[in-house]
Amino acid sequence: MVLSNATVMKxxxxxxxxxxxxxxxxxxxxxxxxxxxxxxxxxxxxxGLVNCHGHTAMTLLRSVGAGLPLxxxxxxAIFPLEAKMRPEDIAAGMTWGAMExxxxxxxxxxxxxxxxxxxxxxLAASGxxxxxxxxxxxxxxxxxxPPNRLKECIDFVVAHPEGGKIVGDFCIHSEYLTKPKFCTAxxxxxxxxxxxxxxxxxxxxxxxxxCIKRHGKTPIRYLADMGLLDYGGYAAxxxxxxxxxxxxxxxxxxxxxxxxxxxxxxxxxIAPIVRAKELGxxxxxxxxxxxxxxxxxxxxxxxxxxxxxxxxxxxxxxxxVWDLIDMATINGAKALGREDTGVIAPGxxxxxIVIDLKxxxxxxxxxxxxxxxxxxxxxxxxxxxxxxxxxxNRGVFKHVDVWQARENLDRCxxxxxSSST
Numbered sequence: 001m002v003l004s005n006a007t008v009m010k011x012x013x014x015x016x017x018x019x020x021x022x023x024x025x026x027x028x029x030x031x032x033x034x035x036x037x038x039x040x041x042x043x044x045x046x047x048g049l050v051n052c053h054g055h056t057a058m059t060l061l062r063s064v065g066a067g068l069p070l071x072x073x074x075x076x077a078i079f080p081l082e083a084k085m086r087p088e089d090i091a092a093g094m095t096w097g098a099m100e101x102x103x104x105x106x107x108x109x110x111x112x113x114x115x116x117x118x119x120x121x122x123l124a125a126s127g128x129x130x131x132x133x134x135x136x137x138x139x140x141x142x143x144x145x146p147p148n149r150l151k152e153c154i155d156f157v158v159a160h161p162e163g164g165k166i167v168g169d170f171c172i173h174s175e176y177l178t179k180p181k182f183c184t185a186x187x188x189x190x191x192x193x194x195x196x197x198x199x200x201x202x203x204x205x206x207x208x209x210x211c212i213k214r215h216g217k218t219p220i221r222y223l224a225d226m227g228l229l230d231y232g233g234y235a236a237x238x239x240x241x242x243x244x245x246x247x248x249x250x251x252x253x254x255x256x257x258x259x260x261x262x263x264x265x266x267x268x269x270i271a272p273i274v275r276a277k278e279l280g281x282x283x284x285x286x287x288x289x290x291x292x293x294x295x296x297x298x299x300x301x302x303x304x305x306x307x308x309x310x311x312x313x314x315x316x317x318x319x320x321v322w323d324l325i326d327m328a329t330i331n332g333a334k335a336l337g338r339e340d341t342g343v344i345a346p347g348x349x350x351x352x353i354v355i356d357l358k359x360x361x362x363x364x365x366x367x368x369x370x371x372x373x374x375x376x377x378x379x380x381x382x383x384x385x386x387x388x389x390x391x392x393n394r395g396v397f398k399h400v401d402v403w404q405a406r407e408n409l410d411r412c413x414x415x416x417x418s419s420s421t
Contacts, residue, residue, distance in 0.1 A: 001033065001388065006040030006354070007368060009047065010344045012322045014368055019045055021350040025388025029346045038383075038390075042358050044368060046325075047342055048107025048351040048384065049298040050332025052257040053198075053236040053286025055113045056123070057093030059100070060085070060409070060416050062290040070204050070266045078291060084416050087118035092408040094119045098126035099400055100296045102392045104378030105353040107385075110234060110257075110286070110336055112171055112198055116156055120166045127391030127399045129351070131336045132160065133171035133198050138182035150185050157193050162337065165387070169336075172228065174200040175211050175219045180226065187227030196337055197233035199223065201241065204268050208240035220245035220254075229254050234335040236286060237262075238276075239269040246272075246279045255282040255335035258327070260304040262288035273327075274309050274318045284332040297378040302328050306373055321373040354383035 003019040020028040021035065065077025090113060101109060108129040113119055116132045123130045134156040138146055153170060160168030170190050172178040190197070201219050202208040211219045220241060223229050232253035241249075241256075249256060256276045263269060273283050285301045287293050302324045309318045333342030341349040357365055361375050384392040391398050 001035035001350075002031070002037045003040050003045055003352070003354070004037055006043045006045040007357070008045045008344060009325075009368075012369075019344060019350075019352065021352075021385070021388045023388075025350050027344060027346055027348050027350050038354075040354055042356070043382070044355040044357055044372075045344070045352055046355065046372070047329040047344055048353050048386065049105050049328045050284065050336065050338075050342065051101060051106050051109040051287055051296065051298055052234055052255065052284040052332045052335050053259055053288060054097070054109050054111050054296065055289035055291075056097035056101075056109060056111050056296070057085070057090045057113050057119060058289030058291050059097045059296075060089060060093040060412060063294050064291045066265075068266075070268060071206070073266060073292070081416055082114070084418075085114060086415075087115040088408075089412040089416055090115040090118040091122040092405070092412040094122040095126060095400060095405050096409050097290070097296055098123055098128050099397060099402070099405065101298075102126065102128060102384045102386075102397065103381065103395075104297055104299070105355070105381040105384060106296065106298050107351040107353070108332070108336065108338065108341070110169075110198060112173070116168075117159075120160065124166050125399060126397070127386050127389065129165050129338075129341075129386060131167045131169050131198070131338075132156070133169045136170070136172035136182060136186055137177055138179040146182075150182065150189065153186065154189055154193075157195055167337070169195045169198050170228075171198040174203075174207070175215075175222055176207055183223070183226040183228055187230065190228075190231060194231040196231060196335075197223075197228050199228070199233060199235055201235040201238050202245070203237035203239055203263070204266075205240050218242060218245050220248050224248050224252060232337075234284065236288070237268065237271065239263055239271045241272065241276075243275070243279065246276050246281050249276075250280045253282075255284050255331070257284050257286045257335065258301075258305055259286045259288045259293075260301055260308055261294075262292040264304075264308075265294075266292055270308050270312050273305065274313050274315075277319070277323070282331055282334055283327050284335045285327045295378075298328055299372075299376050299378050299380075302373050321367075321369040324373045325369060350385055350388040352385040353381050354385075355380050356382045
């Protein structure tokens with residue numbers, strides 16, 4: 001396959017040259033790849049976006065609990081509905097979320113939710129890539145390692161090894177929902193697999209300070225001391241992390257996953273991503289779930305992350321547009337251990353998106369990188385390619401029956417939201 005006549009984003013350079021994709025779904029420098037030509041005249045071809053923190057099946061809960069702070073939002077609005085969810089609900093919500101992401105230029109997601117096998121099958125069927133996990137939880141004082149939960153976490157990692165479209169990672173929800181014995185047990189289990197750990201960290205000041213009261217240390221220091229960060233990881237939110245926390249994250253190869261929309265909507269605050277970058281921490285972006293964000297639009301996250309960084313530091317040069325594009329692409333791929341993607345270069349996976357530059361809000365084209373961050377919308381994506389396969393093209397999904405997906409979603413919505421007001 002050849003993508004021709006486009007402006008192509010290769011690293012921090014914009015070039016006018018074809019992109020060749022071989023039969024293995026890799027970007028090639030050989031023009032004789034075959035597979036036909038796609039004319040991308042007056043379009044931008046760039047790496048697919050990587051959503052490093054999501055709860056995709058929460059499309060079923062879109063906008064639920066608006067106006068509540070985090071703890072009340074979880075306990076009063078979210079947990080009661082999640083308790084009703086079954087594997088078929090997760091599959092329907094995941095499929096619907098994957099459609100939203102694919103049509104908006106996201107080719108890979110890091111997802112944390114219940115019934116991950118159902119989610120993994122639905123995500124793979126849509127054509128997307130993902131790093132998924134069985135959520136580690138142990139919040140009962142009398143049951144610090146719940147029966148089967150750790151085994152389920154391990155079994156999921158075993159079933160989804162590195163190199164596949166769906167990869168299994170270890171996960172604990174957070175320090176405050178996971179007892180020390182479980183953390184220790186998971187850290188010990190991970191010595192065999194050496195997988196990164198997906199976790200919520202210091203999302204609110206309350207969470208951060210209560211951890212210090214419980215353990216005499218911050219959540220990041222606690223997780224590090226438990227051994228959970230020995231093989232790296234990706235930590236969502238990190239709104240209240242300290243400089244010492246950031247240095248631990250840098251040294252432990254833990255990515256800070258910035259979720260600007262979710263953190264603002266829940267009134268949690270603003271993550272110190274400028275300081276994190278200064279200290280050498282890898283920073284990536286995530287949407288969080290549809291209940292705390294309301295959409296899965298990674299272009300919106302890039303835009304908002306840039307504005308927040310500039311406004312909070314009162315420095316318009318705090319982050320460049322290329323910094324923000326990296327956060328949404330190559331930094332995200334690095335966070336998930338996917339070094340084979342995130343950039344357009346020979347030998348890398350052809351995870352690509354094509355964006356129409358003929359829209360009024362994208363013309364004139366004086367600075368394409370600035371347009372990506374400050375002007376583009378998810379709806380400007382006209383084609384999404386994952387592993388060399390076109391999975392979305394101008395409103396058409398190759399692997400998803402849209403009407404069946406909507407019917408499944410509607411059925412699950414009735415079940416999950418029944419008897420709730």
